[in-house]
Amino acid sequence: MTIRPRRSVLYMPGSNARALEKARTLPADGVILDLEDAVAPDAKLEARTRVVETVKAGGFGPREVVIRVNGLDTPWGSDDIEAAASARPDAILIPKVQDPEQLVTVGRRLEALGVPAETRVWAMIETPLAIFAVKDIAAAARDPITRLAVFVMGTNDLAKETRAALIPGRAPMYPWLTLSVAAAHAYGIDVLDGVWNQFQDMEGFKAECQQGVELGMDGKTLIHPAQIEPCNTAFSPPEAEVTRARTIIAAFDQPENAGKGVIQLDGRMVERMHADMARRTVSLADAIAARA
Structure with missing residues (x-):
């Protein structure tokens, strides 16, 4: 992205x-x-x-x-x-x-x-x-x-x-x-x-x-x-939000979660759409960091 x-x-x-x-x-x-x-x-x-x-x-x-x-x-x-x-x-x-x-x-x-x-x-x-x-x-x-x-x-x-x-x-x-x-x-x-x-x-x-x-x-x-x-x-995503986003992405990237639409993460149910949102958050944060 x-x-x-x-x-x-x-x-x-x-x-x-x-x-x-x-x-x-x-x-x-x-x-x-x-x-x-x-x-x-x-x-x-x-x-x-x-x-x-x-x-x-x-x-x-x-x-x-x-x-x-x-x-x-x-x-x-x-x-x-x-x-x-x-x-x-x-x-x-x-x-x-x-x-x-x-x-x-x-x-x-x-x-x-x-x-x-x-x-x-x-x-x-x-x-x-x-x-x-x-x-x-x-x-x-x-x-x-x-x-x-x-x-x-x-x-x-x-x-x-x-x-x-x-x-x-x-x-x-x-x-x-x-x-x-x-x-x-x-x-x-x-x-x-x-x-x-x-x-x-x-x-x-x-x-x-x-x-x-x-x-x-x-x-x-x-x-x-x-x-x-x-x-x-x-308009910059907070650091805690970026950290959470990276955690969600990493979880869905695990082989055992490849075909799942919903997983449990840190005691919460997380849907694949949240991974999509997380990827956008991380992409924005990385693009901002690249400007520094």
Whole structure:
């Protein structure tokens, strides 16, 4: 099982040269170099050029590098796609995806531009229509043309479009988050939680990270470097959990247990599905350790 850790993915404004340079040194699992919300209209062309040059220059080490383009229905979207494609990032993040056809359109464009399949597509889930269509959007991952690998929850935009309150615990949008996690994982893609806006409220941030873990999120998008370390901690499997997972795997790997669906281990009944879960836990822990 091969897993790429996506515990912490930090938004970096494409118009800020200093921030882009700093992105190469931060302990985040990934960075999103943003051409959309973080960039004013009169700075978008300059930001596009700067981001492309930054990605082409490399030096990001194990960090996953993602470029968020402007919407396809904006004056910048089409040219953003072409520019981002030329930089060959790990992924291109498409905002306000509301139906699978948008992903097919992007995928065909990337194919026409000769972009290798290693450059994946991430989709923002940030509108009411996206929530209603989230299963179909996730299912698009089965079509190789879409390159779909990750959902990114846009909780600020969801709050704006629905007029739902952004409150601790996120009760108004809890069903949308759980539905998106279920859809993503049903079709084998990762899902990243939305941002925490009050970056100086670290206790509130940690609580929301824990909620994301409990919901089944694979990581969280961030707006400030100070959020990286607590986020990495929250989305890393605890040492005791990893140790237990290795014990379960070893038990099922014993020849006498090869054909068993259930075994007794340390006074508890353990099913083979728990071994599958354990293998994922160990794979994630090993992938995290390899980044150190």
